[in-house]
Amino acid sequence: MTPGLLLLTDSRLPAGSHAHSGGMEQAVKEGLVHDLASLESFLAGRLRTAGAVAAGFASQACAGHDPVELDAELDARTASPAQREAARTQGRLLLRVARRIWPSPALEELAGRLPSPHHPIALGVTAAVVGATPREAGAAAAYHAVTGPATAAVRLLGLDPVAVHRVLATLDLPSPDGLPAASAPLLDLLAERHRRSPVRLFVS
C-alpha cells in the first residue's frame, strides 16, 4: 500500500468532506437513525448501494478508464440532484487539494476536462497518481461512503465514538466489480429533503 492512499483515506485530508453527512443528518432528524443498531443498518445499506457504486467507479477511474465517460455514467446512476451536487462539490474540492499535494499531468488533464467530477472519479484518478491499485481505490471509495456518515452520527447523536468505530470495523467493504447500478431510493429522498430543510448543519 502506498503512503498516498493512507493520506487519501484519512478523514483529516483537508478536502471538505467533514461537512458532508451522506444523508445521516436527515436520517437522524427523521428518527431513522437513533442508536447503534439503526446506525449499523443505515451504514450497511449505504455501503451495499452508494458504496458499491462509488467503489466500482473509483476502481475503473484508477484503472485508466476515460473519466468523462465514467462521470456521465455515474451521473446517470445518481437520481437525486442534491446528491449529484454534493458528489461534484466533494470531487471538485478533492481534485483541487490533490493537484496541490501531488502535481501531475493526469490530475491537470482531469481538471481541464472535468472541473467538478463526481467524487469517486476524482478519488480514482488521484489513487492512480499516488500509485494505488484499482482495488485499493475501490476500497477507499467504499470506506469514504461510510466513514463520513458515521462521524456525523457521532456528532449528531452523541454516540460512543469507539462503539461507532467497532461498527465500522465489522462492515464488509464491497469488492469493486464492474460498474454497478445499485440504487437506494431512501438515500435519494433523504438527500432531497435535506436540501430543502431550512435548518442544516451539514452540506449533505
Add this chain to the structure above:
Amino acid sequence: MGAVHDDVHHAPDGRGRALRLGIGGPVGSGKTALTAALCRALGGSLRLGVVTNDIYTTEDADFLRRAGVLDPERILAVETGCCPHTAIRDDIAANVDAVETLEERFGPLDLVIVESGGDNLTATFSRGLVDRQIFVLDVSGGDKVPRKGGPGVTSADLLVVNKTDLAPMVGADLGVMDRDAAAVRQGKPVLFTSVRTEGAAEVAAWVTEQVHEWSHEHEHGHDHGHGHDHGHPVHA
C-alpha cells in the same frame, strides 16, 4: 514557490486577488453585526464579497442579505458540519471554494470577508484561508477573557471588544480589558466598539488600511511583510 499547478487566482502569494479577512470570535459577540457594519461602511469604496460560516445553515447570510448592506449574490454561506473551527482552520476547502467562487463571479474584488461560525477562544483562521484576521469579543463574556488569552485573543491582527455600552450593566471594566489585552498581544491593536449603537468606523478604517497595504504589496511585487515597517500611508 513551487505551486506552478495552482490556478492563477489561487496563487499562494496572493498576487492579483482580494485581501481575505477572517472575522472570528465566540457565539453572540457581534461578528455578523460587525460584518454588516463593515459592508455598510466600505461598500461604497471597496469591491466586496462575504462568506458566512453558520452553525445552522444560512441564518447569518440571510441576516446580511436582509440588512441590505450588499448585493445578496455577493454573500455565500458555507455549512460546517457541527465544526465551525474545522472549516476555518483544519479543512478550509469549502471556504476557499466559496471565496474563489465570489472572485470568479464578481472579480476583481478588493476585500472578501470570511465570517466564522461562533466558536471558542482557541478558534483561529488558517493562513491558507485568510490574510488578516479580526477576533471579536464582547464585554458581557466577562472582563477576564483577554487575560485568559487563547490564540484568538493573542494572535489576531485586530482584537475588537464589542458591546461596550453594556459594560456598566455587566460589571465589566474596560480599562482592565484594555490592559490585559495589551499585555498578551505584544503591540497588536485593540479597538473598543458598540457596533449596534455606534457602528464600526474605527474598525472600517483599520480594514481599509489593510486593503491598501495588501494591494500595494501585491501589485508592486514586494515580499509579503516587507511593507509593514514603513507605515504606508492610507490611500483613502
